[in-house]
């Protein structure tokens with residue numbers, strides 16, 4: 001894994017600059033496919049999708065800054081000035097909920113679905129077992145946080161209704177909610193042979209009445 005030159009991004013709201021570590025090269029060794037469709041490549045870590053400005057707490061999608069070519073030309077800064085910048089701070093699921101609530105109905109539906117998916121993954125991160133199958137002990141979220149997460153899953157499920165592309169995500173949400181029969185009905189409709197390895201393992205988890213996020217073995 002070879003680190004590359006940092007990318008420098010301005011906050012879209014206040015302009016405060018932050019440093020994003022990048023990779024020159026990596027590999028797919030140790031890749032883990034999770035049941036919530038998150039893929040983790042330890043030897044090729046990617047920058048966070050959603051970040052929070054450490055100056056004004058604005059929450060933004062990092063790819064938006066890159067896509068709109070607002071990245072700062074590092075040649076306009078000294079190495080010391082680049083090194084002095086704070087590293088981008090990954091947002092939390094609470095940051096994402098706050099942003100969706102503040103933006104409301106004006107947010108593009110697809111963007112909102114992606115944000116809610118990332119928030120779901122962040123919530124699941126706390127319960128992902130390590131290589132030895134152990135789940136790290138973390139503080140139990142308070143009731144308000146759990147209620148926000150439950151609402152997020154309901155909204156996410158509603159936004160995915162009827163779309164085959166999101167079938168396995170729907171299945172996973174239903175399974176995590178304990179709706180095992182409904183999750184199995186989603187699996188019954190999945191006929192893509194390339195996804196049979198996911199379907200088989202999801203079926204086994206449903207049969208075991210297991211509602212936890214789990215690593216899947218790639219078939």
Ligand SMILES: [Zn+2]
Nearest residue numbers: 011014053056
């Ligand atoms: Zn800012």
